[in-house]
Amino acid sequence: MEERKVVSIEDRIPKLKQTRRKKANRRLILYLSILFLLIATVVYLQSPLSNVNKVVVEGEQHVSAKEIKQLSTITTKDNYWKIDPGDVEKAVEKHIQITDAKVKRRLPGTVIIDVKEAERIGYIQEEDKFQPILENGTKLKASATIPTGDAPILYGFTKPTYLKEMSQELKKLPDSITSLISEVHWKPEEDNPYRIILYMNDGYEVVASIRNFSSKMPAYPSIVSQLTKENKGIVHIDVGTYFEAYPKQSKEDKSNDEEER
The missing domain is CATH 3.40.50.10960 (Rossmann fold)
Structure with a gap:
């Protein structure tokens, strides 16, 4: 008959402690990473880095891009993520010569206004x-x-x-x-x-x-x-x-x- 190797509790305790310590360390690193990410996001959203850096107008013919930008009311002081595309589209479409407007974002910090003018x-x-x-x-x-x-x-x-x-x-x-x-x-x-x-x-x-x-x-x-x-x-x-x-x-x-x- 084969003899079973008996491991004493004293021998197993250090290994259990080491395994628990590794799990605790991994959990701590995960929590710290999440916390760091949240802090970085808050700092980014509150800094000028999250502002619009460019407004691009496409599809214009008779209405100038400058006038369309003014209608949109978007400036480089506006937060890129707080812009409501629907509100901007409605504002641009108030122009008598514009029948349709579509607003989309393009990273980093670019807002595109694509318009269709009345013929x-x-x-x-x-x-x-x-x-x-x-x-x-x-x-x-x-x-x-x-x-x-x-x-x-x-x-x-x-x-x-x-x-x-x-x-x-x-x-x-x-x-x-x-x-x-x-x-x-x-x-x-x-x-x-x-x-x-x-x-x-x-x-x-x-x-x-x-x-x-x-x-x-x-x-x-x-x-x-x-x-x-x-x-x-x-x-x-x-x-x-x-x-x-x-x-x-x-x-x-x-x-x-x-x-x-």
Whole structure:
């Protein structure tokens, strides 16, 4: 038979004490680490290190980044972690030209404000100035800046109701179609107050109606592609769809025009 090795209590006590001491030390180190971390967090939150160090604006076009930052009211004195993105978004969206704002944080200390502006669908000329028109028909303050061709110039829209409807119709058009339009003139008739005439960048005229403008205008490129470059005239898309060529000038008229030039 094998003899069992008997360990006395006296021999086991030092080992038990050593094991307990190691556990106690590990527990103490853990508590001290947690305490140190809490103290460091409090110190960090109370120090300038936790403040915003940069505000970045993205997506702006006509509204300046400076103005958007002012609307947000965020400064480098604000605590980075105490900023409420929802409150900042609501403050920025109060601007008449901004339809949507998203706020996000990026370490270390950067706040990003991504905005979406209301589309400018046209301009109304007032003497030597141009008044931008937003997609909802709102008029902005007139500017001396000449439009860069990003939207057509609107003439004759003296009644806000028709201007608003025209704005909504232009908003529905794809950019590829809007870029072809140079001018839009409101030319109401007694039996058709929605009649408009468009002057296109390629030299054609278009007679249309505000009411069905966005549904019929996309067919314009297909219509003019079937015409020759010399055959300029008026494209009617108000009731039916047809082309009306300009009257041909006589040789005498052409010579008179050349003399006038």
